[in-house]
Amino acid sequence: MAATLNNLGSLHSIQNRMDDARQAYEEALKVFPRTGPGEPRDLLARCGDDVEQPGQSAQRPEPDGRRRQAYEEALKIFRELARENPETYLRDVAMTLNNLGILHRDQNQIDDARRSYEEALKIRRELARKNPETYLPYVAMTLNNLGILHRDQNRIYDARQAYEEALEIFRELAQKNPETYLPDLAVTLSNVGDLHHDQNRMTMPVRPMRRR
Secondary structure (H helix, E strand, O other): OHHHHHHHHHHHHHOOOHHHHHHHHHHHHHHHHHOOOOOOHHHHHHHHHHHHOHHHOOOOOOOHHHHHHHHHHHHHHHHHHHHHOHHHHHHHHHHHHHHHHHHHHHOOOHHHHHHHHHHHHHHHHHHHHHOHHHHHHHHHHHHHHHHHHHHHOOOHHHHHHHHHHHHHHHHHHHHHOHHHHHHHHHHHHHHHHHHHHHOOOOOOOOOOOOOO
């Protein structure tokens, strides 16, 4: 029943019927907590996905308080799952931490944003050591977010370090799969350009992509 409500919420969201989507997701969340300890563990994982959904609506974002509540509840669920099955659920912990970092930054809660980003980055680095093809892009994305946060605080050296590492990753990825990763490379280059502009380094050369 809850899974069907979740699917219905997704359909409403696609059709931009956000009030109906929210109602379906919230009804699904009311069903999930009634499951007993004998229920399959992946049911709790789906609950985590449902909690994540309302906070990510691009067309009509939730009020910040409800977004925070959704992310924090999802984080609690995914941490519990990751303790038992880290290979499957650590990526979800990192994803939710990254989303929380974005929310903290939007609310100018800089220290909280940094802590969330840094924990997400630590997890994603560890995942990338074991499976670089899958997780290196997420490492670079979190580095980009950290770079933006550092730039906001005028921590130029830290911002440059984060951007340069993200650039290195996206250059390598774009060489192998340009259609997917050239846009990410361009965004990171734009961030670096903004940083140079802030410092009046108007003639700073951009290193070209290597070709193999």
